[in-house]
Amino acid sequence: MLYKEPAPIKDRENPFESMMSRFNIAAEVLGLDEETYNVLKSPTRQVIVNIPVTMDDGKVRVFEGYRVIHSTILGPSKGGIRYAPDVFLDEVKALAAWMTWKCAVVDIPYGGAKGGIICDPFTMSAGEIERLTRAYTSALADTFGPDQDIPAPDMGTGPREMAWLMDEYSKTKGSTVHAVVTGKPLVLGGSLGRVEATGRGVMVSAMAAMDKLGMDPSKSTAAIQGFGNVGAWAAKLMAERGVKILGISDVSGAYWNDNGIDIEDAIEYKNAHNGRLEGYKGAELMDPDELLTSKVDVIIPAAVEDVITIKNVDKIQARLIVEGANGPTSYKADNIINEKGIMVVPDILANSGGVTVSYFEWVQNRMGFKWTLDRVNERAERIMNESFERVYAASQKYNVPMRIAAYIVAIDKVAMTYKYRGGF
Numbered sequence: 001m002l003y004k005e006p007a008p009i010k011d012r013e014n015p016f017e018s019m020m021s022r023f024n025i026a027a028e029v030l031g032l033d034e035e036t037y038n039v040l041k042s043p044t045r046q047v048i049v050n051i052p053v054t055m056d057d058g059k060v061r062v063f064e065g066y067r068v069i070h071s072t073i074l075g076p077s078k079g080g081i082r083y084a085p086d087v088f089l090d091e092v093k094a095l096a097a098w099m100t101w102k103c104a105v106v107d108i109p110y111g112g113a114k115g116g117i118i119c120d121p122f123t124m125s126a127g128e129i130e131r132l133t134r135a136y137t138s139a140l141a142d143t144f145g146p147d148q149d150i151p152a153p154d155m156g157t158g159p160r161e162m163a164w165l166m167d168e169y170s171k172t173k174g175s176t177v178h179a180v181v182t183g184k185p186l187v188l189g190g191s192l193g194r195v196e197a198t199g200r201g202v203m204v205s206a207m208a209a210m211d212k213l214g215m216d217p218s219k220s221t222a223a224i225q226g227f228g229n230v231g232a233w234a235a236k237l238m239a240e241r242g243v244k245i246l247g248i249s250d251v252s253g254a255y256w257n258d259n260g261i262d263i264e265d266a267i268e269y270k271n272a273h274n275g276r277l278e279g280y281k282g283a284e285l286m287d288p289d290e291l292l293t294s295k296v297d298v299i300i301p302a303a304v305e306d307v308i309t310i311k312n313v314d315k316i317q318a319r320l321i322v323e324g325a326n327g328p329t330s331y332k333a334d335n336i337i338n339e340k341g342i343m344v345v346p347d348i349l350a351n352s353g354g355v356t357v358s359y360f361e362w363v364q365n366r367m368g369f370k371w372t373l374d375r376v377n378e379r380a381e382r383i384m385n386e387s388f389e390r391v392y393a394a395s396q397k398y399n400v401p402m403r404i405a406a407y408i409v410a411i412d413k414v415a416m417t418y419k420y421r422g423g424f
């Protein structure tokens with residue numbers, strides 16, 4: 001199989017630096033004062049926990065876990081939990097800050113947080129993952145809370161882990177607390193539409209961007225990196241809008257079909273093969289490094305950070321990049337992207353459909369009332385389109401690319417709220 005070990009951390013770009021470099025540009029354009037700059041640039045709280053877990057062979061293994069609260073200025077902090085072998089603190093810090101900016105861009109009353117555990121869920125049994133999730137929850141029971149800090153899924157986690165988290169947290173409180181976590185299974189108070197929400201938001205923002213660029217979806221092609229929750233749903237919904245998906249990928253490799261990949265078929269294959277595309281016959285194997293530079297109109301990175309860098313940005317042929325993943329573009333590649341005239345719908349806008357529907361889930365939990373799928377989708381789509389227009393208007397007003405415009409919209413909102421609250 002084509003599995004590649006993650007690059008050692010010292011060889012990787014630092015996502016927190018990438019976040020800060022855009023933050024600095026936007027802060028300068030806005031003329032942000034020094035006090036507010038200092039408050040917003042650093043996380044409020046960083047928690048590191050060591051989690052002993054009894055493995056199936058009876059031995060105890062200790063896992064390192066993180067929860068970073070970047071900001072609570074807009075409201076309780078919100079953000080997913082990542083299970084990955086190479087997750088590291090500066091990455092979680094960046095992801096937490098991106099949550100602050102993302103919630104501000106879509107104007108929902110949350111601050112930003114993110115969690116992570118260094119582990120490889122693909123090599124662990126369900127029992128081991130459950131014990132790890134419960135131990136992490138209990139170690140962070142004082143941090144989490146429906147009015148404090150509300151986790152959700154991210155890479156390597158999903159409704160199953162959120163159910164264990166909700167159950168374990170509820171035990172520590174002595175009563176069922178649905179609203180402590182979002183992205184739960186439907187029977188445990190999850191929202192209709194949450195599973196597909198991030199991919200749907202990616203599709204909605206891609207359609208909005210294509211409209212601005214005068215691109216006809218039914219005459220356009222796309223390549224999508226990552227075929228997990230975000231990538232697979234984005235692929236399916238883009239295909240339903242007529243976009244021909246020529247390339248897809250996951251850790252097992254990249255797959256290409258000149259005539260367009262049958263996305264329903266690829267999803268069915270993945271679901272029947274332990275969540276991976278390995279061995280998929282509906283497309284040819286291709287070099288994964290060439291997927292994002294292939295000849296397509298739209299690329300959607302929907303896996304990990306720093307996959308568009310100074311090493312490959314020159315070769316990108318697409319007119320539009322829609323960032324399903326958080327932080328897929330290194331800040332060092334920004335100038336070249338801008339010089340090439342490529343439009344980027346940045347992560348903090350493009351993938352905000354997930355947290356938007358998480359917010360709806362939290363609202364429903366607190367109301368004790370379930371919304372219909374139509375209501376969820378219609379409201380999420382409206383928020384995505386309004387947010388896109390807000391960011392587009394800021395990009396015109398300040399004559400900056402969409403990414404900096406999104407930071408400007410976000411920082412402006414958080415800074416103004418900070419001022420009204422009267423400091424901390």
Ligand SMILES: NC(=O)C1=CN([C@@H]2O[C@H](COP(=O)(O)OP(=O)(O)OC[C@H]3O[C@@H](n4cnc5c(N)ncnc54)[C@H](OP(=O)(O)O)[C@@H]3O)[C@@H](O)[C@H]2O)C=CC1
Pocket residue numbers: 153154155156157198225226227228229230231249250251252275276277288302303304305324325326351352354355
């Ligand atoms: N889930 C959500 O609601 C949200 C997620 N995001 C972001 O979207 C991205 C993807 O998250 P999500 O879909 O939830 O995660 P999943 O774990 O569901 O899927 C991740 C996908 O990326 C693939 N992948 C991992 N590394 C690589 C690589 N180097 N090259 C190609 N593919 C790779 C995985 O392959 P394999 O399965 O083979 O390991 C898998 O297909 C992350 O950046 C996340 O932070 C952003 C907003 C919300």
Ligand SMILES: O=C(O)CCC(=O)C(=O)O
Pocket residue numbers: 078079080081099102150151152153154182183326351352354355356358359
């Ligand atoms: O749904 C949420 O609350 C957060 C999802 C998330 O982690 C993200 O948007 O990056």
